Amino acid sequence: MFNFFKKKDEDKNIISSGFEALKSALSKTSKALIDNVVDIASGNEEIDEFALDDIETMLIKADLGVDLSVELVEKIKEKKLKSNELKGFLKEEFENILNIAGSNELVYNDGSLNIYFVAGVNGAGKTTLIGKLAKRFKDSGKKVLLAAGDTFRAAAEEQLEIWAKRANADIVRRDKADSASVVYEAIERAKKEDFDIIIIDTAGRLQNKFNLIEELKKIKNVIDKNAPGALSECILVLDANLGQNGLSQAKVFKEALNLTSVAITKLDGSAKGGIIFAIAKEFALPAKLIGIGEKSEDLKNFDKKEFIEAIFN
Numbered sequence: 001m002f003n004f005f006k007k008k009d010e011d012k013n014i015i016s017s018g019f020e021a022l023k024s025a026l027s028k029t030s031k032a033l034i035d036n037v038v039d040i041a042s043g044n045e046e047i048d049e050f051a052l053d054d055i056e057t058m059l060i061k062a063d064l065g066v067d068l069s070v071e072l073v074e075k076i077k078e079k080k081l082k083s084n085e086l087k088g089f090l091k092e093e094f095e096n097i098l099n100i101a102g103s104n105e106l107v108y109n110d111g112s113l114n115i116y117f118v119a120g121v122n123g124a125g126k127t128t129l130i131g132k133l134a135k136r137f138k139d140s141g142k143k144v145l146l147a148a149g150d151t152f153r154a155a156a157e158e159q160l161e162i163w164a165k166r167a168n169a170d171i172v173r174r175d176k177a178d179s180a181s182v183v184y185e186a187i188e189r190a191k192k193e194d195f196d197i198i199i200i201d202t203a204g205r206l207q208n209k210f211n212l213i214e215e216l217k218k219i220k221n222v223i224d225k226n227a228p229g230a231l232s233e234c235i236l237v238l239d240a241n242l243g244q245n246g247l248s249q250a251k252v253f254k255e256a257l258n259l260t261s262v263a264i265t266k267l268d269g270s271a272k273g274g275i276i277f278a279i280a281k282e283f284a285l286p287a288k289l290i291g292i293g294e295k296s297e298d299l300k301n302f303d304k305k306e307f308i309e310a311i312f313n
């Protein structure tokens, strides 16, 4: 296992310009999560009951989830924190939460087939994320096959095909076929032609929860049966703008699938990026990828330190 997208020292300039892009994408999240909360209390006095109530409200509003917000406020009270200690406290807590959720490195096993199963509701940004990821893998010399498993909407397959062309990746597409059979075909082809990677696009009709979950489980079984051990990541894609709804979506998908990570899309301009902490805390699911725009280059590895720096500074 190694980090596929590890930064090299000579890329320092690229990293710093990437950091600026991240910081600007996260500016609203940073305001909601840090500035608005820290501004409630000022000076070096102990934070009083009234301020604690306001802090709790602001944390919930910043999409940290009720449980986590209440827990943080309890700690502030217990520790008898002073106003000027609040920012440092939050930073430490957020770092701890992310650490507990586990590694943020996308799993990639060199020398064998790697399957990335991508799930999430319609519009979350799955197909876009797959397109961006395919391009990154291709650019680093890997043989990439996309499986058009969202067979419900013809437009979804076309969209994936456009990304496949852009990335110069191969695609298995069978209009209106059963998604599990598309995945089966992709696995057979990948084995025969020695592909390094399959990325599976899936449907996300949450209106028909039962059917959706059955379909996803069926795909999972096809993978386990025909390519045992090849499933490198089962990724849930969440739109950052959903805030608290993201938590209920995560619950549904976690019940159906053995998720290994989340990808948070549309962080650019969203004030609800705090969802990353709520997901880490509530489901012990690490974020591994983040989307900060619609273009190929707008996919970033989730880097804890960088993320925390971007929202705290």
Ligand SMILES: Nc1nc2c(ncn2[C@@H]2O[C@H](COP(=O)(O)OP(=O)(O)O)[C@@H](O)[C@H]2O)c(=O)[nH]1
Binding pocket: 120, 121, 122, 123, 124, 125, 126, 127, 128, 129, 159, 204, 265, 266, 267, 268, 290, 291, 292, 293, 294, 298
């Ligand atoms: N601003 C922004 N838009 C995004 C991002 N990721 C996806 N989108 C847009 O969100 C919309 C839905 O994305 P799509 O990949 O089709 O979602 P899917 O239904 O889950 O496959 C498209 O218009 C994308 O261009 C992102 O990180 N930032």
Ligand SMILES: [Mg+2]
Binding pocket: 126, 127, 128, 150, 156, 201
């Ligand atoms: Mg799609």
